[in-house]
Amino acid sequence: MTAPEAAPEEFRVAASAEIAAYLQQLQRENATVLLNGPPGHSLTCRIAALDAAADVLGLELGLDPEGVSQALVAGGEITAVAYLGTIKLQFELDGAVLVSGEQGAVLRSPLPQRLYRFQRRQAFRVQPAGSLYPRVALPGSGGQPARALRVLDISIGGLALALPPDAEPLLARLPIGQATPGLVLELDRMTSLGIALLPHHASPVAGDADGLLQLGCAFVDLDAAASRALQIYVDQTQKRRRLLKLDT
Numbered sequence: 001m002t003a004p005e006a007a008p009e010e011f012r013v014a015a016s017a018e019i020a021a022y023l024q025q026l027q028r029e030n031a032t033v034l035l036n037g038p039p040g041h042s043l044t045c046r047i048a049a050l051d052a053a054a055d056v057l058g059l060e061l062g063l064d065p066e067g068v069s070q071a072l073v074a075g076g077e078i079t080a081v082a083y084l085g086t087i088k089l090q091f092e093l094d095g096a097v098l099v100s101g102e103q104g105a106v107l108r109s110p111l112p113q114r115l116y117r118f119q120r121r122q123a124f125r126v127q128p129a130g131s132l133y134p135r136v137a138l139p140g141s142g143g144q145p146a147r148a149l150r151v152l153d154i155s156i157g158g159l160a161l162a163l164p165p166d167a168e169p170l171l172a173r174l175p176i177g178q179a180t181p182g183l184v185l186e187l188d189r190m191t192s193l194g195i196a197l198l199p200h201h202a203s204p205v206a207g208d209a210d211g212l213l214q215l216g217c218a219f220v221d222l223d224a225a226a227s228r229a230l231q232i233y234v235d236q237t238q239k240r241r242r243l244l245k246l247d248t
Helices: 016-028 068-075 168-173 224-247
Strands: 033-037 041-051 056-062 078-084 087-093 097-101 104-109 115-119 135-138 147-154 158-163 180-186 192-204 213-219
Touching (some): 016 078, 033 068, 041 068, 068 097, 068 104, 158 192, 192 224
Antiparallel strands (some): 033 078, 041 056, 056 104, 078 087, 097 104, 135 180, 158 213
16 A cells, blocks of 8 residues: 555645644554555554654554564555544655564654645444344454454444453454454345454443443455445445335
């Protein structure tokens, strides 16, 4: 994933002071930054150090047992994506190097020379009409069986998953703040989409006596075909609910 060089001027931020201000806000909010690089490597981190005068940006990677950070640096192309509310920020890391720190590895680079700022549309969320679909299929991993998790609500930007009260094993497979690729969103019996999810938070389901939790997640880098299929599903579900209200 590379920065959109052909993006309209209103999306591009080139002033160094403005770029530093956005990065400082990400640091203050301890926001998750998703790093992507070829061939398909991705890793989450947070801004641990920022010195605009010295032109130094430090991203704390934490533990990296699979060596993804080394592969990202070796690939030479690293794109960072982060969110401030409804604003999506995207920038390239040039000349990044790995530095060992007390809390784990730190990715150090100069501040980006340009940044792209996209205003995300407020995504309309719909609640599925049935209890079987849509659902997210988790493949078996580390001795854990494959699972299908019910979707509580869904939009073009993300979804909420229903988790049982003993959710610790599932949260280990869908860790908050870390992108999880290789998942399948089954909208219905005929439509399955390959997706990656970035869980943001887990909270109790309001009014549920069984102790269910809901895991709020954002989609990560949906391709065009998946985005179209998702938009169609949301629009059709919204229309069906409106018709049901008219009939009652």
